[in-house]
Amino acid sequence: MLKIEGLTAEVDGKEILKGVDLEIPTGELHAIMGPNGSGKSTLSYVLAGREGYEVTGGSVTFNGRDLLAMEPEERAAAGLFLAFQYPVELPGVGNATFLRTALNAIRRARGESDLDAMQFLKLARQRLKELHMPEEMLKRGVNVGFSGGEKKRNEVLQMALLQPRFAVLDETDSGLDIDALRIVADGVNALRGPEFSALVITHYQRLLEYIVPDRVHVLMGGRIVRSGGPELAQELEASGYASVQAA
Amino acid sequence: MSAVTETIDTVQSVTEGTYKWGFETDIDMEFAPKGLNEDIVRFISKKKNEPEWLLEWRLKAFAIWQKMEEPRWAAVKFPPIDYQDAYYFAAPKQKAKPKSLDEVDPELLRTYEKLGIPLKEQAILAGVEGAGEVPADSRVPVAVDAVFDSVSVATTFKERLAKEGIIFCSISEAVQNHPELVRQYLGTVVPQGDNFFAALNSAVFTDGSFVYIPKGVRCPMELSTYFRINAKSTGQFERTLIIADEGSYVSYLEGCTAPMRDENQLHAAVVELIALDDATIKYSTVQNWYPGDEQGRGGIYNFVTKRAHCRGKRSKVSWTQVETGSAITWKYPSCVLLGDDSVGEFYSVAITNNFQQADTGTKMIHVGKRTTSTIVSKGISAGRGQNTYRGLVRVLPGATQARNYTQCDSMLIGDQCGAHTVPYIENRCITAKVEHEATTSRIAEDQLFYCRQRGLSEEDAVGLIVNGFCREVLKELPMEFAVEAQKLLQISLEGSVG
Numbered sequence: 001m002l003k004i005e006g007l008t009a010e011v012d013g014k015e016i017l018k019g020v021d022l023e024i025p026t027g028e029l030h031a032i033m034g035p036n037g038s039g040k041s042t043l044s045y046v047l048a049g050r051e052g053y054e055v056t057g058g059s060v061t062f063n064g065r066d067l068l069a070m071e072p073e074e075r076a077a078a079g080l081f082l083a084f085q086y087p088v089e090l091p092g093v094g095n096a097t098f099l100r101t102a103l104n105a106i107r108r109a110r111g112e113s114d115l116d117a118m119q120f121l122k123l124a125r126q127r128l129k130e131l132h133m134p135e136e137m138l139k140r141g142v143n144v145g146f147s148g149g150e151k152k153r154n155e156v157l158q159m160a161l162l163q164p165r166f167a168v169l170d171e172t173d174s175g176l177d178i179d180a181l182r183i184v185a186d187g188v189n190a191l192r193g194p195e196f197s198a199l200v201i202t203h204y205q206r207l208l209e210y211i212v213p214d215r216v217h218v219l220m221g222g223r224i225v226r227s228g229g230p231e232l233a234q235e236l237e238a239s240g241y242a243s244v245q246a247a
Numbered sequence: 248m249s250a251v252t253e254t255i256d257t258v259q260s261v262t263e264g265t266y267k268w269g270f271e272t273d274i275d276m277e278f279a280p281k282g283l284n285e286d287i288v289r290f291i292s293k294k295k296n297e298p299e300w301l302l303e304w305r306l307k308a309f310a311i312w313q314k315m316e317e318p319r320w321a322a323v324k325f326p327p328i329d330y331q332d333a334y335y336f337a338a339p340k341q342k343a344k345p346k347s348l349d350e351v352d353p354e355l356l357r358t359y360e361k362l363g364i365p366l367k368e369q370a371i372l373a374g375v376e377g378a379g380e381v382p383a384d385s386r387v388p389v390a391v392d393a394v395f396d397s398v399s400v401a402t403t404f405k406e407r408l409a410k411e412g413i414i415f416c417s418i419s420e421a422v423q424n425h426p427e428l429v430r431q432y433l434g435t436v437v438p439q440g441d442n443f444f445a446a447l448n449s450a451v452f453t454d455g456s457f458v459y460i461p462k463g464v465r466c467p468m469e470l471s472t473y474f475r476i477n478a479k480s481t482g483q484f485e486r487t488l489i490i491a492d493e494g495s496y497v498s499y500l501e502g503c504t505a506p507m508r509d510e511n512q513l514h515a516a517v518v519e520l521i522a523l524d525d526a527t528i529k530y531s532t533v534q535n536w537y538p539g540d541e542q543g544r545g546g547i548y549n550f551v552t553k554r555a556h557c558r559g560k561r562s563k564v565s566w567t568q569v570e571t572g573s574a575i576t577w578k579y580p581s582c583v584l585l586g587d588d589s590v591g592e593f594y595s596v597a598i599t600n601n602f603q604q605a606d607t608g609t610k611m612i613h614v615g616k617r618t619t620s621t622i623v624s625k626g627i628s629a630g631r632g633q634n635t636y637r638g639l640v641r642v643l644p645g646a647t648q649a650r651n652y653t654q655c656d657s658m659l660i661g662d663q664c665g666a667h668t669v670p671y672i673e674n675r676c677i678t679a680k681v682e683h684e685a686t687t688s689r690i691a692e693d694q695l696f697y698c699r700q701r702g703l704s705e706e707d708a709v710g711l712i713v714n715g716f717c718r719e720v721l722k723e724l725p726m727e728f729a730v731e732a733q734k735l736l737q738i739s740l741e742g743s744v745g
Binding site: 048049050051052071072073075076077081082084087088089090091092093097098101102103105106109141142158162 | 692694701718
């Protein structure tokens with residue numbers, strides 16, 4: 001269970017989150033929708049612990065632990081995964097090396113033993129197959145020279161390998177064609193289960209046709225202004241955010 | 248004999264003995280007395296049972312050195328070195344061999360372990376009784392010639408190499424067993440008077456490695472030397488000479504470590520490579536000498552002259568270096584491209600952290616026609632480290648259609664370090680083409696955050712990003728060395744972030 005209470009945060013001295021309250025029970029997938037500048041990405045970075053995103057009030061607990069007191073890598077080890085809106089390039093770092101290093105770091109934090117290169121390769125190949133991605137993905141530099149769609153798919157591949165307990169997908173659907181969208185959705189849906197929960201941040205309802213959320217929240221002006229079932233997404237698609245503001 | 252007389256005799260014999268041999272034997276080393284003069288040069292030569300011509304050669308070098316001044320053009324700072332306050336000869340004393348690895352200095356074994364030397368070879372290197380030769384079918388064929396301070400202690404794989412006619416031994420042995428080869432080539436690439444440190448080395452070099460690959464032979468294994476500076480206040484002056492005869496190939500690995508000492512130690516090596524027609528020499532260095540502590544106390548002064556002559560047509564020399572250690576590195580592995588169509592390469596990673604200083608680079612001298620050279624230099628500065636790339640590409644008028652490509656990339660970690668690039672380009676040939684590219688970058692915050700979000704600690708993230716930055720160079724290293732080098736990069740940057 002992820003529990004956010006009265007969360008306020010600022011970036012460069014400007015308050016972006018103005019008191020967010022949100023509960024995502026284990027096993028559920030929630031969506032956050034909202035117009036540009038409403039604080040969606042800020043929320044995802046605050047959850048992941050990025051420098052420069054300063055929490056000024058409120059609390060976030062993850063399965064009872066104080067998430068905000070943890071370093072970014074500790075949050076990752078606790079099972080938090082952020083699929084980046086703009087995945088970062090690491091020149092010269094092979095994707096396989098990166099993935100194996102990350103996986104082993106998290107395994108170690110969980111008290112599990114490292115996977116050697118062969119074990120890793122076997123696992124990675126299996127995941128690639130499930131996600132209908134070419135094996136060549138492993139050989140390239142991390143996100144270097146990837147198209148927008150490839151970068152997003154690479155995020156999903158990482159997620160599939162790291163098997164997080166809680167995933168935040170920050171506009172993973174942006175810039176994806178319909179095939180890529182399906183692959184991303186399949187990747188998320190494959191993880192769904194009683195032990196996995198997720199927060200899907202999106203502009204559009206489109207993604208939510210493939211990843212059907214348990215709950216939908218509308219974030220505007222740094223606050224959750226409305227919550228509802230999956231039908232809320234369709235309503236927003238039809239009438240826009242302005243209607244929410246008016247309501 | 249009265250007690251008094253006996254005492255006097257004893258004292259006399261002891262003091263005379265000490266004087267006569269000039270040894271300090273309180274620990275397990277044999278020293279020549281401190282200081283440097285003609286007698287020390289003679290002492291070293293005599294101790295090594297050298298022929299007259301070599302003694303003359305050393306004395307000539309010493310005479311030249313006395314007239315020279317320490318170079319001051321490099322962008323490094325250090326207090327004046329008192330050359331009279333150092334030992335110029337230190338040999339491990341012959342003592343009972345350890346019965347097993349348990350009896351070997353654990354520090355030594357740790358060093359080997361870090362360097363990834365298999366246990367069986369560790370035993371041989373440490374001179375364990377009955378450890379024998381490394382089996383010829385050992386999985387990773389690496390022949391090792393270990394240099395502890397000045398004397399080469401062990402050479403492995405000799406038999407297998409001998410079958411191919413390859414000579415791989417300490418240079419002292421080569422002087423005894425192959426004097427004609429040594430005499431023909433020694434000092435022909437780096438003459439005695441080449442520079443201050445080369446002159447010093449020529450006068451007092453104590454050991455090093457010698458390699459000769461006969462015509463048409465491809466050396467079946469990587470040849471490897473581990474240098475290790477052990478004794479306190481000992482300058483180490485190795486001399487390495489590698490000759491690749493026509494159509495031959497050799498890959499040579501040099502690994503350097505030194506245990507922690509709270510005193511600066513001078514290391515002034517000379518390495519000479521000679522490649523004849525169609526021969527290839529690949530020379531890889533991983534240098535991990537003690538860099539000094541976080542306050543900049545102690546550490547090795549690494550003032551090294553490395554040069555290759557591509558004498559033959561289509562000959563090729565490739566230098567790859569990963570320099571993570573030493574307080575000061577002053578080193579420019581160079582290629583003189585004499586033969587037509589000869590090729591010179593220089594791939595370098597230099598890391599400076601804390602108070603380390605590195606002034607390193609290469610010289611590519613194009614003499615022959617259609618000669619090509621490639622320079623890829625990656626400098627990483629962290630802490631208060633200062634990193635300078637200094638390179639010279641010189642194309643002589645006869646080097647028609649010569650080509651050079653130079654790429655210098657610098658990475659800065661933190662805001663108190665420095666990166667400097669000093670490329671000299673002298674092109675006197677109208678048909679030659681010389682290219683130079685340079686970049687300076689920082690590790691971006693978003694890269695670090697991305698890695699940490701995936702579970703990597705900040706230090707692991709830096710290590711990974713730096714390794715990526717250096718990939719073009721690291722991929723030039725032989726496999727078993729590449730892994731070690733990657734670890735070293737990470738170790739060297741410990742404490743550089745956060």
